[in-house]
Amino acid sequence: MRYPLIPVLIALLVIPAGFAYVQWIKDGSGSGLYSRHWTPDAIQGYWDPDNFYQPTQAVQGRFKGTECIQCHQGITPGIVMDWRASRHGQSDSPITCDACHGTDHQQLQLPTPKVCANCHKKQHDEFTDEARFGFPSHVLAMDRAINAKHFVDKPKAEVQSCVQCHSVATKCDSCHTRHRFNPAEARRPEACITCHTGPPHPDDKTYFASAHGKQYLADGDTWDWSKPLTKGNYPAPTCAYCHMDGGRHQVAHKSIWKFGLREINPNTAKHQALRQGWINLCSDCHEKAQAKLWLSELDQERKRAWKKLYTAEGILKDLRADQLLFPAAGNRPPYPMDWLDELWPKERIGFFEGQASAFYNVSAIERDYFEMWYFDNLGAYKAAAHGDTEGVTDGHRKMDQSLERIGKQAARSRALSEAEQKHAIKPNTKTKLWNSGPYTDFNREQN
Amino acid sequence: MHAPVSPHELLLVLRIGALALLYLFAPITLGAETLPEGPFSNDECTTCHSQHNPQIVQQWQNGPHGPPSKTTCPVCHGNTHGDAAATARVNKSCIHCHTGATSHSYATSKHGVIVRLENSQQDWGKPLQAGQYRAPSCSYCHLHNNDHGDSMKSSGDTPVHQGICMGCHSPRYVRELFASGQRQLDIAKLKRLEGLNLITNAPAASEKKLKVHRDRLNIHLQNILLGIGHQSPDYQWWHGQPALDGDLIGIKELIGHAKRQKALRQNK
Numbered sequence: 001m002r003y004p005l006i007p008v009l010i011a012l013l014v015i016p017a018g019f020a021y022v023q024w025i026k027d028g029s030g031s032g033l034y035s036r037h038w039t040p041d042a043i044q045g046y047w048d049p050d051n052f053y054q055p056t057q058a059v060q061g062r063f064k065g066t067e068c069i070q071c072h073q074g075i076t077p078g079i080v081m082d083w084r085a086s087r088h089g090q091s092d093s094p095i096t097c098d099a100c101h102g103t104d105h106q107q108l109q110l111p112t113p114k115v116c117a118n119c120h121k122k123q124h125d126e127f128t129d130e131a132r133f134g135f136p137s138h139v140l141a142m143d144r145a146i147n148a149k150h151f152v153d154k155p156k157a158e159v160q161s162c163v164q165c166h167s168v169a170t171k172c173d174s175c176h177t178r179h180r181f182n183p184a185e186a187r188r189p190e191a192c193i194t195c196h197t198g199p200p201h202p203d204d205k206t207y208f209a210s211a212h213g214k215q216y217l218a219d220g221d222t223w224d225w226s227k228p229l230t231k232g233n234y235p236a237p238t239c240a241y242c243h244m245d246g247g248r249h250q251v252a253h254k255s256i257w258k259f260g261l262r263e264i265n266p267n268t269a270k271h272q273a274l275r276q277g278w279i280n281l282c283s284d285c286h287e288k289a290q291a292k293l294w295l296s297e298l299d300q301e302r303k304r305a306w307k308k309l310y311t312a313e314g315i316l317k318d319l320r321a322d323q324l325l326f327p328a329a330g331n332r333p334p335y336p337m338d339w340l341d342e343l344w345p346k347e348r349i350g351f352f353e354g355q356a357s358a359f360y361n362v363s364a365i366e367r368d369y370f371e372m373w374y375f376d377n378l379g380a381y382k383a384a385a386h387g388d389t390e391g392v393t394d395g396h397r398k399m400d401q402s403l404e405r406i407g408k409q410a411a412r413s414r415a416l417s418e419a420e421q422k423h424a425i426k427p428n429t430k431t432k433l434w435n436s437g438p439y440t441d442f443n444r445e446q447n
Numbered sequence: 448m449h450a451p452v453s454p455h456e457l458l459l460v461l462r463i464g465a466l467a468l469l470y471l472f473a474p475i476t477l478g479a480e481t482l483p484e485g486p487f488s489n490d491e492c493t494t495c496h497s498q499h500n501p502q503i504v505q506q507w508q509n510g511p512h513g514p515p516s517k518t519t520c521p522v523c524h525g526n527t528h529g530d531a532a533a534t535a536r537v538n539k540s541c542i543h544c545h546t547g548a549t550s551h552s553y554a555t556s557k558h559g560v561i562v563r564l565e566n567s568q569q570d571w572g573k574p575l576q577a578g579q580y581r582a583p584s585c586s587y588c589h590l591h592n593n594d595h596g597d598s599m600k601s602s603g604d605t606p607v608h609q610g611i612c613m614g615c616h617s618p619r620y621v622r623e624l625f626a627s628g629q630r631q632l633d634i635a636k637l638k639r640l641e642g643l644n645l646i647t648n649a650p651a652a653s654e655k656k657l658k659v660h661r662d663r664l665n666i667h668l669q670n671i672l673l674g675i676g677h678q679s680p681d682y683q684w685w686h687g688q689p690a691l692d693g694d695l696i697g698i699k700e701l702i703g704h705a706k707r708q709k710a711l712r713q714n715k
Contacts (some may be wrong), residue, residue, distance in 0.1 A: 078615030350473025
């Protein structure tokens with residue numbers, strides 16, 4: 001009779017201890033899961049105001065909206081002009097500065113989504129509800145950034161550009177730029193491209209190269225952007241038309257292929273239901289059968305891509321098993337988040353081991369695989385999803401080249417190591433080459 | 448009873464009146480007469496403007512677009528008067544030459560996006576001053592307030608640069624953004640230095656491959672500078688910091704492998 005009580009007792013002890021630990025770990029100078037390992041750069045308050053913004057003490061007093069405008073007309077005329085042209089400014093009873101920033105100049109706040117929610121509740125509810133769909137998403141973007149190994153590891157000034165984009169979770173003006181906050185602006189593809197650009201997510205390049213994007217580039221300036229994102233209102237789809245159709249303030253609810261970051265099974269019931277959603281959306285303009293075909297082409301492209309990626313992963317894992325990654329995990333300069341590696345050094349290979357952080361402080365072949373996975377593969381995926389056929393060819397050609405390079409490099413490593421063993425040479429594992437230098441030293445000492 | 452106005456007196460009044468009218472409207476009529484439409488050669492532009500507004504001619508001559516660069520007045524302004532100012536102010540006149548990372552880092556920034564989307568509503572005849580533009584164009588920052596040199600030149604005064612941003616952004620935000628950008632740039636310079644030191648002291652590695660790496664270090668550092676200046680997160684990050692990390696890994700691998708091979712040869 002006594003034994004069944006033991007698990008219950010253990011649970012009673014472990015659960016509160018777990019809660020207490022999580023509370024404690026989040027209570028450091030930073031934020032998120034590793035808040036005790038980092039302190040923010042001074043500018044981070046502007047990207048994550050809820051956690052880090054400190055109001056200025058420069059001006060004393062409480063001010064009404066009209067008084068703010070009187071003064072700021074002279075100090076920052078650009079934003080006053082912008083606000084005047086906005087719906088906030090044009091309204092019969094204008095929404096003045098104090099409504100969002102407060103009245104006490106020494107307690108001013110930078111508006112967060114919660115502040116916008118005071119009036120725009122529906123949009124905010126949709127936005128926060130996105131969290132239940134998991135990564136990748138807009139609402140969880142800041143958590144994603146600050147809980148990444150590389151964010152904690154690196155000097156905070158170096159990673160400020162991360163939070164500039166990932167602040168899409170903590171501020172509404174990523175898409176509705178201040179102080180106009182114009183929905184028409186957010187509907188246009190360019191509103192997305194400040195972040196959705198570059199090697200891992202060339203959404204801009206692949207969309208503009210697609211038939212949809214070409215039509216937008218040719219005629220988009222003449223379309224009526226005040227119209228809602230629904231059937232019949234636009235001659236060609238834009239980012240928001242497909243990903244935020246109907247103006248729903250979510251993107252993750254439709255995600256099937258998870259950004260191309262990991263392999264998914266397209267045939268699960270959940271994914272089939274999501275696929276039906278996409279087919280219905282495409283059928284705003286196209287035949288359903290055609291949409292179905294395009295989506296199955298995307299499946300095929302993903303299958304080909306993952307075959308190549310797994311081949312490369314296999315090569316790397318074999319090297320790891322034979323201790324041929326040079327320098328090995330235990331012989332690299334220690335970064336803050338490597339404390340576990342000191343006990344159990346292990347190179348991160350593949351999505352689930354943390355490949356997303358394997359772009360620094362790794363061996364050359366691991367970096368090559370990172371680029372193949374994060375640049376070549378994601379580029380091909382974005383091209384396939386957006387209908388940029390040349391982009392698909394280009395991405396796969398690059399993946400083939402990367403795979404070939406990785407194969408050759410692995411063979412070279414093996415040959416060198418075998419020759420060394422034959423001559424009983426032990427390579428210097430903890431070399432100065434990899435463990436010192438102006439940046440490496442700075443990072444170790446300052447971070 | 449008043450004496451009748453003599454024809455002599457009447458003539459005098461009329462003459463004074465006519466002179467007054469001429470005086471009042473002279474600036475308009477004379478201005479229109481002295482502003483011929485063109486077309487003009489660059490020499491004609493500089494000869495005339497050296498008298499009317501010598502400052503901009505001087506700024507142009509001493510600035511990055513001065514005579515050695517062959518960027519003459521008509522290159523940006525066109526060769527007629529018409530909309531000469533507005534013609535030069537639009538981004539199109541800059542990206543004609545400033546292609547690649549320079550314009551792409553700006554075009555994908557929030558500033559670049561807003562200017563692109565509001566291009567048709569913007570009155571480009573307005574002076575390049577605070578409160579006249581919704582977002583900064585190339586010219587708004589680099590030719591601010593009619594500066595015909597480069598108001599953002601790296602040798603310039605930081606407070607002057609910051610003042611341009613402060614037309615819209617709060618002084619503290621601008622100062623902190625500049626300071627954070629400087630810290631980020633310093634870190635990037637450390638990465639380049641680490642790479643260059645290794646390249647300089649590389650004992651037994653391929654010269655050609657090392658040159659490729661040296662060029663990449665410089666390109667990636669430049670990308671970060673552009674990313675900070677134009678506020679493009681993508682250029683600060685993906686075209687910048689992790690790219691430099693990759694350069695360091697590549698250089699170290701090249702040198703490390705060469706060293707191991709050398710050790711092997713010596714042992715054989």
